[in-house]
Structure formats: structure tokens, C-alpha cells
Amino acid sequence: MKLVMVIVQDKDAVHLLDGLLARGLRATKLASTGGFLREGNTTLMIGIEDERLEEVVQVVRATCRAREQLVTPLAPLGGGSESYVPYPVEVLVGGATVFVLSVERFEKV
Ligand code: 2BA
Numbered sequence: 083m084k085l086v087m088v089i090v091q092d093k094d095a096v097h098l099l100d101g102l103l104a105r106g107l108r109a110t111k112l113a114s115t116g117g118f119l120r121e122g123n124t125t126l127m128i129g130i131e132d133e134r135l136e137e138v139v140q141v142v143r144a145t146c147r148a149r150e151q152l153v154t155p156l157a158p159l160g161g162g163s164e165s166y167v168p169y170p171v172e173v174l175v176g177g178a179t180v181f182v183l184s185v186e187r188f189e190k191v
Pocket residue numbers: 089115116117118119120121123159173174175176177178179
């Protein structure tokens with residue numbers, strides 16, 4: 083068994099959940115915050131049998147897309163500078179960040 087942790091933009095989370103549930107896949111939705119942008123995103127935990135792992139990844143690919151977002155860094159991305167003037171830069175966020183973990187034991191009590 084695997085535990086898939088998927089970090090997605092809030093805009094995509096509803097479609098991803100719908101896609102998973104439509105296929106009988108179970109998920110837990112967590113409200114999370116990106117460390118870089120400090121904005122809300124969504125983390126889904128999905129417990130899945132090994133043979134259905136690719137199905138989960140396909141649903142993620144089909145429902146999550148990358149978007150450009152403007153961000154004004156509080157400090158220069160490349161290191162410190164005394165004459166730093168903040169200006170907005172574009173970063174590409176998503177579609178999804180996917181971690182696949184092996185599950186040693188799974189029980190429902
Ligand atoms: P954030 O940390 O808020 O990052 C949002 C986007 O900002 C990232 O998109 C990336 O394009 C950019 N970014 C992040 N750190 C950067 C840096 N030091 N310099 C320049 N640009 C930077 P994604 O890569 O698609 O990540 C989306 C969200 O997924 C992240 O939100 C974070 O919550 C999570 N994430 C990504 N990689 C992760 C990792 N290795 N471990 C844990 N969480 C991760």
C-alpha cells in the first residue's frame with residue numbers, strides 16, 4: 083500500500099477530490115500553507131493499493147494545472163543585499179507536488 087500526499091492549489095482541489103471520489107478513491111483534505119508564498123494551498127492524503135497508484139497520478143494530471151503568480155519577495159531570492167528594492171516576480175505554481183510513501187501498516191480500528 084502507498085500513501086500519496088498531493089499539494090495543489092485551492093482552485094484545483096475541488097476538481098481533484100471529485101475525480102478521486104468518482105473512481106471510488108478515498109482522500110483526506112488538509113488546509114496547508116506554502117512555505118515560499120505563505121499562501122493557502124491544499125494537501126490531500128490518499129491511501130491506495132499499489133496497483134491503483136498510477137490511477138491516482140492520472141487524476142492529478144487531469145485536474146491540476148500550473149498557473150503563473152506574481153509575488154514580491156521580502157528579501158532577494160539570490161541572497162542578501164543592502165540596496166534591495168522589492169519588485170514583483172512571476173513564479174510558476176503547480177500543477178501539483180506529489181509525494182509517494184510506502185505504508186508499513188494500515189488498520190481501521
Ligand atoms: P510554496 O512554497 O508557496 O511555493 C510556491 C511556488 O513558488 C513553487 O511552486 C515554486 O514555483 C516557487 N518557489 C518555491 N520556492 C522557491 C524559491 N526558493 N525560489 C524561487 N521560487 C520558489 P511549486 O513548486 O509548484 O510548489 C507549490 C507548493 O507545493 C509549495 O508552495 C509548497 O507548499 C509545496 N511544495 C513544493 N515542493 C515541496 C517540497 N519539496 N516539500 C514540501 N512541499 C513542497
